[in-house]
Amino acid sequence: MIEEQHLPAMQGMFPSTFSTCSKDGEPNTTVISQVWYVDEEHVALSFQFFSKTRKNIAENPFGYVTITNPMTMDMYGLDIEFVRSETDGDLFDDMDMKLQAIASMSGMEDVFELKAADIYKVHKVSHLPL
Amino acid sequence: MIPEITFEVIKEGFGHIGTASNDKMPSHTDTLGAVINDKKDSITFFVRKSLAEQVLANLEENGKATVFVGVVSHEAYQFKGEFVEAKTLSSEEQEVSEKNRNQFIEIMGGMGLPKPAVERLFGVEPDIGITLKINDVFVQTPGPEAGKRLET
Secondary structure, three states: OOOHHHHHHHOOOOOEEEEEEOOOOOEEEEEEOOEEEEEOOEEEEEEOOOHHHHHHHHHOOEEEEEEEOOOOOOEEEEEEEEEEEEOOOHHHHHHHHHHHHHHHHOOOOOOOOOOEEEEEEEEEEEEEOO | OOOHHHHHHHHHOEEEEEEEOOOOOEEEEEOOOEEEOOOOOEEEEEEOHHHOHHHHHHHHHOOEEEEEEEOOOOOEEEEEEEEEEEEOOOHHHHHHHHHHHHHHHHHHHHOOOOHHHHHHHHOOOOOEEEEEEEEEEEEOOOOOOOOOEEOO
8 A cells, every 4th residue: 555655745744635524524624744654555644733624534534635745745634534542652752753843843842742652554555647 | 705814825835636526435636736816705706727637527516625735835715615616727817827836846846856857747737617606714824723714
């Protein structure tokens, strides 16, 4: 599912866009700093403060996230489904450290806070035709 | 009425139109500029049709849309609305898009991204405008105001 060619788009150098949908069919779209590779079938997204996204995912676990290779601008769309949240462990610590680095570079130290590492199953990866 | 405080972000920002199918599967596409209509109650977002096929299908099916638009400073807004139409762009709208896209290329070049790569996305003209009637606007700037609904 997730292959070597997708990994440069998951380094956090280019923001990702994440869309969800409520049980009433109302979409919501936000920008997240990084999509993390977990394994060939799973990714992790940082849960910081996007409450509408979290509400939607609680109602409807399906989401769509796009990732971009910053060196080529190759874009990939991932159809994903929420599996679980992690609030400790190696993945959480790695994500927290990276988020703090991003926050520091953008002057958002007091705003960015990792509440959880949300794990999603990847159902499909599409290469978007530029 | 779309709040005036959002106008600059709409004109200068990076945008993403989010939609959902009737079976509640979301999809989105990037925008390449936008114009606010004269009545200040709707916005036409410029997109590339080849990247927006699912978004257009969802809009025809469900009609609900959301657009996240933000600028480099992190100021951002979420616009919730209804699909009005998809149309070809006028020469004036293409001019607006070209100005936006050149600005995006400059910003991303300044971030150290290779210009030829950035031009693959932002160097290409949009070929369709998606017009949405805006019903609600929310602050999306990270911080304590995030999620606050603005008066429309």
